[in-house]
Each structure stands twice: as structure tokens, then as C-alpha cells.
Amino acid sequence: xxxxxxxxxxxxxxxxxxxxxxxxxxxxxxxxxxxxxxxxxxxxxxxxxxxxxxxxxxxxxxxxxxxxxxxxxxxxxxxxxxxxxxxxxxxxxxxxxxxxxxxxxxxxxxxxxxxxxxxxxxxxxxxxxxxxxxxxxxxxxxxxxxxxxxxxxxxxxxxxxxxxxxxxxxxxxxxxxxxxxxxxxxxxxxxxxxxxxxxxxxxxxxxxxxxxxxxxxxxxxxxxxxxxxxxxxxxxxxxxxxxxxxxxxxxxxxxxxx
Amino acid sequence: xxxxxxxxxxxxxxxxxxxxxxxxxxxxxxxxxxxxxxxxxxxxxxxxxxxxxxxxxxxxxxxxxxxxxxxxxxxxxxxxxxxxxxxxxxxxxxxxxxxxxxxxxxxxxxxxxxxxxxxxxxxxxxxxxxxxxxxxxxxxxxxxxxxxxxxxxxxxxxxxxxxxxxxxxxxxxxxxxxxxxxxxxxxxxxxxxxxxxxxxxxxxxxxxxxxxxxxxxxxxxxxxxxxxxxxxxxxxxxxxxxxxxxxxxxxxxxxxxx
Numbered sequence: 001x002x003x004x005x006x007x008x009x010x011x012x013x014x015x016x017x018x019x020x021x022x023x024x025x026x027x028x029x030x031x032x033x034x035x036x037x038x039x040x041x042x043x044x045x046x047x048x049x050x051x052x053x054x055x056x057x058x059x060x061x062x063x064x065x066x067x068x069x070x071x072x073x074x075x076x077x078x079x080x081x082x083x084x085x086x087x088x089x090x091x092x093x094x095x096x097x098x099x100x101x102x103x104x105x106x107x108x109x110x111x112x113x114x115x116x117x118x119x120x121x122x123x124x125x126x127x128x129x130x131x132x133x134x135x136x137x138x139x140x141x142x143x144x145x146x147x148x149x150x151x152x153x154x155x156x157x158x159x160x161x162x163x164x165x166x167x168x169x170x171x172x173x174x175x176x177x178x179x180x181x182x183x184x185x186x187x188x189x190x191x192x193x194x195x196x197x198x199x200x201x202x203x204x205x206x207x208x209x210x211x212x213x214x215x216x217x218x219x220x221x222x223x224x225x226x227x228x229x230x231x232x233x234x235x236x237x238x239x240x241x242x243x244x245x246x247x248x249x250x251x252x253x254x255x256x257x258x
Numbered sequence: 259x260x261x262x263x264x265x266x267x268x269x270x271x272x273x274x275x276x277x278x279x280x281x282x283x284x285x286x287x288x289x290x291x292x293x294x295x296x297x298x299x300x301x302x303x304x305x306x307x308x309x310x311x312x313x314x315x316x317x318x319x320x321x322x323x324x325x326x327x328x329x330x331x332x333x334x335x336x337x338x339x340x341x342x343x344x345x346x347x348x349x350x351x352x353x354x355x356x357x358x359x360x361x362x363x364x365x366x367x368x369x370x371x372x373x374x375x376x377x378x379x380x381x382x383x384x385x386x387x388x389x390x391x392x393x394x395x396x397x398x399x400x401x402x403x404x405x406x407x408x409x410x411x412x413x414x415x416x417x418x419x420x421x422x423x424x425x426x427x428x429x430x431x432x433x434x435x436x437x438x439x440x441x442x443x444x445x446x447x448x449x450x451x452x453x454x455x456x457x458x459x460x461x462x463x464x465x466x467x468x469x470x471x472x473x474x475x476x477x478x479x480x481x482x483x484x485x486x487x488x489x490x491x492x493x494x495x496x497x498x499x500x501x502x503x504x505x506x507x508x509x510x511x512x513x514x515x516x
Contacts, residue, residue, distance in 0.1 A: 046305030046335070047368050055454075055466040074468075077304070077369075082466065085452050107381060109500055110305050111335075123365060123449050151514040159512070164447075165502045182514040186501040189422075191381050194339050196313075208313040210332075210339065237505035242367055243444040244423045247495035254417070256409040256440040 005031035005093035012042040012113025019099035022142035033067035036083035045113035076117035095121035098131035105170040105224040106188040122166035135173040144176040168236040183232035188223035190216040263289035263351035270300040270371025277357035280400035291325035294341035303371035334375035353379035356389035363428040363482040364446040380424035387425040402434040441490040446481035448474040
């Protein structure tokens, strides 16, 4: 096509995170980039949206001036909504979210601000991908997976995605030469075993920090957890029709009128 | 059984909302009730959890003293986590969330704090139901559906739920005698067409309120939207394996190694 694709970039670690800057640099090789990202970290925000307070936008000065950037006071899902409705000149051809500093594999997709932005774009009919690297550190190595991130985004631009489907991509924390490739997976059955760290304020009042241990119950070799442990980049197609269709028949045997 | 079931009640409108009090009163007829609910409204919080700040719990004095109540500074999902790990004497037999002041049908399940609490309980293996009434007003009529809420909860206590499945129940805003019954449904394909209300601060700076119009694209008569429009209570089984299994085959034809 004559026009370059328009690519919306967002994240949940905030607009200054190295992960989003790495993602911008990859996307600039594929199209025209506009970044709309939270003005502060939003990890664990799930699919929150801002209903009871106001949203503020700030245009950010970008050194190279080869893309546009805005910070938004809202959640990742807010960023996508306001980008599409108030900032972008037309519907974007692709929305990418990340690169998250930390995993969004298996059940983490539910808590993930990164994925909520991608899912929000998907709900609006925009092809979307969330990228996450299994490394929380601020100076994580976002270069190792550059080739694969570009290849995944290019596939989506070239072939599109099935309606109602967005991609959840997780990247193992290993060197480039150790990465075995991209594996299409299902979400592993796993969860967090919470541990609340109970402390006291200087005034003697209890308070808590939420912490926990990740537990994978799933022995399947077709899961994202398996792929990541075995040096693959995991790619899980995710949808937002949450209906458990397999339960409908059984529930129809219940009586509600005794 | 000799022991009465232990029922955890939560919501996203906050512990003082009439909806949660209505739900407590129904659940007291089925078991021993402990309420752990947010100390302030959390609508639209999705599946947010509190990672970057502390959580505070407050035991609330309850007049009748026939149940226990705690307010929590966190999100609905936080409430379930802290209830299970720090408050309840044992695993609850049921977790109910609501009754929400407003709809959580179709795509609203994604943004819903009410449903995130139920889903969190589901992730922890606790049978769970979210209840929502299609009426935002504080003095909505929570009595009309009392019989059905009790019947649904009793079915779950008696027969359990398939692992990984929670129930999303929505109640039309009509009189008791107009309710035709409970209909097992799938999530309708619908979304919100956003409209940002752009205003200026007294200092002349732009800001936005997120508003929008709900659009149902789904003509199916097996959807929650259809059921609600036709005076049924809708019951959608919801799961948190977000894998779009139907997309896996197609994605396996992609190449990432050109």
C-alpha cells in the first residue's frame, strides 16, 4: 500500500519506561507511530477504566521527532479509548502494547494492564498485540526479541487477526541466540498463591502488602508456561467473549422456580 | 450438612451500597455471611489489583450482629484475596458479588469490578456469582429479584460449578411479577461507542470525561442482551481461560523466521 500503516503504541509501565521506547523503535520500521501511554505506572490495573474522575492528556516532546507521543492520566484501556477518539487522525492499523517489564503469561493476562490495552483495541475492532518480557528490571534486555516482535507485528499487519482475537506475546529472559522461535500456545492453568505481608504503621495500625508465589498446575506442552520454560516466545490468541459455552447445557438442567 | 455454608459477600460499589446490603440479607437465609467490600466505589475497576500501595482493613460495626463486615482500601479483587487469606476462618463455600447498581451484561463483564471479584474467587477455586441490577440509582429496587438470587445461589451451593466457571447474573429493572424467570445465555457481541466530553479547567487547560453509548451488534436470541430486553434474568457462565482456541490452527500457518 502507498500509505504507511498507522500504529498506536501504549503500555502499562508508563510513558517513560524503556520497554515502550524499545517497542516504538521497532514499530517505526513498520509504520507511522503515535504513542499514548499512562503518565505513571499502571501495573496490575486489569481492564480498569476511569469513570469517576477526569482524564488529562499531555503532548510529550520527542527528540527525534519521527513519532508523536502523549501521556494520559488514565489507565491503559483509557489510553486506547482516548487515542482512537481524540488523538489519532484515523483508525490505526495496529495497536501494540508493551513491552511490559514482567510476565503476562497464563492467568496474569487477567490482571495485566498491558493486555487490557490490547484487548480494548480488539473490542474496538483494531488488530492488537500485547508484548511482555519476563524481566521486571528497568534495564531489561529488550533487544534480544526485536526480530520476533517485528515479525509478529508484520504478520498481523499483512494477514490481520480473526475478529474478536488479540495476541498475548511473552518473551523469555534469555539471549537472542537462545530463543528457539515463536510458539502458538494456550493459556496455562496457573494462579497466584497470595501471601499478605502484614505490617504496622508507626501509629500501631495494621496494614498489608499483597505478595505471592506463582503456581503452574498445568503439565501441558501446548501452554505458554511450557513454551517460555523451553526458550520459546509464547503467543496466545486471546478473546473477550468470556462465555463458558461448555457449561450452558449443564446449567439448563437447573431449576430456579421451586 | 450440619454446618451452615460460609458465604463471602463483596461488591464494587462500596460497603455502604444498598445493593450489597440487599445481597447480605438474602445470603443470611442460606449461610453464615462475611462481607469484605471496598471502602469506596470501584466501578469500572476491571480486574485491577493493588501492587504499588498498601492495603488497609477496617472491621465495621453491624447493627444486627448476625454477620461480620470489613471494609478494605483495595479493589474488588483485592477484597477477595485478603478475605480468603487474612479474614475468613476457612475457605468459603460460595462468593457472591453485588448486587451491582448497573448492568454488567455482555462486554461490560470486562470492565466490571463486580465480576472481577467473582472471577478472582473462581481463580481461587471458590464457586462464585456476580449479581447486577440494570438500575444505577442508589434506591434501586433490589427486592424484585430476591427469590431468583436465592435460587441461583442455592443451586450453586447444592450442585457446585464446573471448575474454572463463574456466573454473571444480570437482572432487568422491572417489577417482580414481570420477571419471566432465569435464562442461561451467552455474552452478546456488543461494545461502547465512546464519546469524550472535552472541557476546560478554570485555568484554560483541556480535560476529558469518558462517556459513551452502548451498542448491541448481536441479533442472537441466546444472548444476555436479548434475555434482559425480554424480561428474563440473564445468567452467563464465564471463564477465565481467555485462549481463543479457534485461532490456534490459523496462527500456526504464520512464519516468524523470514
